[in-house]
Amino acid sequence: MQIANLSGRLVIVDGDRALDVESASAGRFSSDPQAAYARWDEFVSWGRQQDVSAGKVFRTTELGPAVPRPSQVFAIGLNYASHAGESGFEVPKDPVVFTKFVSSFTGPDGDVMLSGETVDWEAELVVVIGRGGRDIPEAEAWNCIAGLSVGQDLSDRSVQFWGHPPQFSLGKSLAGFAPIGPAVVTLDEVESIADRNDLGVRCSVTRSDGSMETLQDGRTRDMIFSIPALVARLSSIVELLPGDVIFTGTPAGVGHGRTPRVYLRPGETLTTEIEAIGVITQRFVAPR
Structure with a gap:
C-alpha cells in the first residue's frame, strides 16, 4: 500500500489514482496525512481492503510532503563510507545525527528556490516510524516501521559550514530543502519487488542545456548503520513517535565532494x- 498527501488530504494511491481516506472511510479516519500514524495498525488493516481504482486521477505536482509534520526528524550524516571519504571525514563509530526542520518539508514534484551559489544534492532513503517506543531491539526494528519514502537532503554548504565545527541543521532546512514522497510505501509492497535491506539509490540532473548526468548511484546495503541499527540506537536515547521521520544518509557523489566542486544552478532539474519506492523531481529557480 502507498499513502500520500494530496493537496493536504490523506489518500491511498495506486499509479495515477488516489482514494480519499476520509471520504472512503465515512469519517472513520481523518483527512490529515499525519494522523494516520497514530492509528497505524488499524489504518493499514482498513486500507488494504480498499479499491483504489475508484479514486480520482491526480498529478504528482498536486502532492504535498508524504509526511508533512513529523514530531521529530532525524537525519543521519556520513552513513556511507564512500560519502564520508569524499567529505574528508573518518568513518563514524556512532551515528552522526542532526535534523531538518519541518518548515523545509515540501512535496515530491515542484520548484525549489536556490538560496545561493553552493546548494548541493543528497539522495536519501527516508524511514517513517509506525509504532514508536524506547529501547527498541534491532531484531524488532522493522516491525516498528510504517514504510519507506524518497527524500532529498538539499544542503546550502555555505550555511552548513558557517563555523568551526560546522553545524548541519540550518543549512539543510531552507524553504523546500526537504522534498519527500511521492508516497510512503509499506514494507510488504517494497518486499514484493526488492530486498528492503538492499535498495538502489540514484540521483541525476538535467541541465539547462538539456544534457543529463548521473550524480549518485548507490545501494542501501552499504550503509554504515543499517535501518534496524539506526532505530535501535536512536530509541536507546529518545522516544521514537508514530510518524517520525529518519533521513538515513546519502551515498557518494555529492557536489561538495567533487574536484572542482559542483553545485545546483537555476534551470536545472534533479531527479x-x-x-521499489518511487521518484521525486525538483526544478531549481534563481533566488529572488
Whole structure:
C-alpha cells in the first residue's frame, strides 16, 4: 500500500489514482496525512481492503510532503563510507545525527528556490516510524516501521559550514530543502519487488542545456548503520513517535565532494529515484 498527501488530504494511491481516506472511510479516519500514524495498525488493516481504482486521477505536482509534520526528524550524516571519504571525514563509530526542520518539508514534484551559489544534492532513503517506543531491539526494528519514502537532503554548504565545527541543521532546512514522497510505501509492497535491506539509490540532473548526468548511484546495503541499527540506537536515547521521520544518509557523489566542486544552478532539474519506492523531481529557480 502507498499513502500520500494530496493537496493536504490523506489518500491511498495506486499509479495515477488516489482514494480519499476520509471520504472512503465515512469519517472513520481523518483527512490529515499525519494522523494516520497514530492509528497505524488499524489504518493499514482498513486500507488494504480498499479499491483504489475508484479514486480520482491526480498529478504528482498536486502532492504535498508524504509526511508533512513529523514530531521529530532525524537525519543521519556520513552513513556511507564512500560519502564520508569524499567529505574528508573518518568513518563514524556512532551515528552522526542532526535534523531538518519541518518548515523545509515540501512535496515530491515542484520548484525549489536556490538560496545561493553552493546548494548541493543528497539522495536519501527516508524511514517513517509506525509504532514508536524506547529501547527498541534491532531484531524488532522493522516491525516498528510504517514504510519507506524518497527524500532529498538539499544542503546550502555555505550555511552548513558557517563555523568551526560546522553545524548541519540550518543549512539543510531552507524553504523546500526537504522534498519527500511521492508516497510512503509499506514494507510488504517494497518486499514484493526488492530486498528492503538492499535498495538502489540514484540521483541525476538535467541541465539547462538539456544534457543529463548521473550524480549518485548507490545501494542501501552499504550503509554504515543499517535501518534496524539506526532505530535501535536512536530509541536507546529518545522516544521514537508514530510518524517520525529518519533521513538515513546519502551515498557518494555529492557536489561538495567533487574536484572542482559542483553545485545546483537555476534551470536545472534533479531527479531522485529509490528502487521499489518511487521518484521525486525538483526544478531549481534563481533566488529572488
